[in-house]
Amino acid sequence: xxxxxxxxxxxxxxxxxxxxxxxxxxxxxxxxxxxxxxxxxxxxxxxxxxxxxxxxxxxxxxxxxxxxxxxxxxxxxxxxxxxxxxxxxxxxxxxxxxxxxxxxxxxxxxxxxxxxxxxxxxxxxxxxxxxxxx
Amino acid sequence: xxxxxxxxxxxxxxxxxxxxxxxxxxxxxxxxxxxxxxxxxxxxxxxxxxxxxxxxxxxxxxxxxxxxxxxxxxxxxxxxxxxxxxxxxxxxxxxxxxxxxxxxxxxxxxxxxxxxxxxxxxxxxxxxxxxxxx
Numbered sequence: 564x565x566x567x568x569x570x571x572x573x574x575x576x577x578x579x580x581x582x583x584x585x586x587x588x589x590x591x592x593x594x595x596x597x598x599x600x601x602x603x604x605x606x607x608x609x610x611x612x613x614x615x616x617x618x619x620x621x622x623x624x625x626x627x628x629x630x631x632x633x634x635x636x637x638x639x640x641x642x643x644x645x646x647x648x649x650x651x652x653x654x655x656x657x658x659x660x661x662x663x664x665x666x667x668x669x670x671x672x673x674x675x676x677x678x679x680x681x682x683x684x685x686x687x688x689x690x691x692x693x694x695x696x697x
Numbered sequence: 698x699x700x701x702x703x704x705x706x707x708x709x710x711x712x713x714x715x716x717x718x719x720x721x722x723x724x725x726x727x728x729x730x731x732x733x734x735x736x737x738x739x740x741x742x743x744x745x746x747x748x749x750x751x752x753x754x755x756x757x758x759x760x761x762x763x764x765x766x767x768x769x770x771x772x773x774x775x776x777x778x779x780x781x782x783x784x785x786x787x788x789x790x791x792x793x794x795x796x797x798x799x800x801x802x803x804x805x806x807x808x809x810x811x812x813x814x815x816x817x818x819x820x821x822x823x824x825x826x827x828x829x830x831x
Contacts, residue, residue, distance in 0.1 A: 567727050570750045573707060573778060575824055583822045590795050591780070591788075593701050613780070616704045616750060620822075640823030641775040644707060646725070646747070654725075661724050688717045688754075689774030690709055 565650035565657065571695050572617040574642040576634050580609060580622045583639075587611055587618060603674065606630055643681075643691035651678045651696035658682065670696075699784035699791065705829050706751040708776040710768045714743060714756045717773075721745055721752060737808065740764055777815075777825035785812045785830035792816065804830075 577583040580598070588595045588611065596610040596617075605628040609620040621642060623631035633642060648654045651670050658665060666681035673679060682692040711717040714732070722729045722745065730744040730751075739762035743754040755776060757765035767776060782788045785804050792799060800815035807813060816826040 564726065567725050567747060569748045570704065570707070570752075573704070575822065577822050579822075586797070586821055590792055590797055591701050592698065613701060614703045615748070618704075638823050640818065641778065644775065658724055663720070663724055684774065687720055688709065688711050688713075689772050 565648050565653035567646045567648055569647040570616050571645040571647040571693075572619050573644060574619045574621050574693075576630055576637075576639050576642040577620045577622050578634060578639045580607060580620065583620050583622075584609060587620065593618065600624070604628065604630065643693055645679075645693035645695050647695050647697070649696065651680065651694055654694055655680055658686075663687075699782050699787035701780045701782055703781040704750050705779040705781040705827075706753050707778060708753045708755050708827075710764055710771075710773050710776040711754045711756050712768060712773045714741060714754065717754050717756075718743060721754065727752065734758070738762065738764065777827055779813075779827040779829050781829050781831070783830065785814060785828055788828055789814055792820075797821075 587593050593611045593613060596612050598607060598609045601608050605623060605625045607622045607624055611618040621630055623634055625631060664683040664686040666683050670678040670680050677697055679693055679695045684691045721727050727745045727747060730746050732743045735742050739757060739759045741756045741758055745752040755764055757768055759765060798817040798820040800817050804812040804814050811831060813827055813829045818825050
């Protein structure tokens, strides 16, 4: 049976990367692993690993992406939760069979080859959940 | 220097514990470690550990608590992030020195003796951050 193995990351939408880093990196002392442009998500993302999990600070780079619209509507703050599974296809099949609404009906493939898919917040008590497989 | 050592838990506000468990426990297969009434927080909390971290599903048991007001205003969803530190007093002193706004000026002591304090979302890019020391 497919299982959830890890809390991979928490994504936080930010509207001012430098000001965010002044809190998470400088004030809390969490090490910044790097900042990358993620064109597929129309975002700039800062990665701050914490003991096998990670905070991701996501700043939209245009006004049209999902994350930009979220920021405009709700303001900066917690955005989504990413859970790692050992079997994304099996997990998604199981969710569909239970009537869970998925944003991605099929796994998407990231630039680095990893597979992921999002569950719709409507089926997850208002939480945007990303499922992810190495 | 005080350091952040772990992502202790993610708290999710829920308005229907059974329906939430049907997703997190039954559909995703995350083991439920237990459900406890937490009178100090006027909440019922379900604990679902994931590899050294934890999801906490929090359902208010009255209408007046902070979490109840959050639920009424924003609806169910991600509520706060709890980070573990090895030195809460030192961490709080450092945050105050940087002008970071804290909800708790002094550490609070939980029923089990652990120390915690909340940072105000205004100083954390819209994220409610709990700091916690074993």
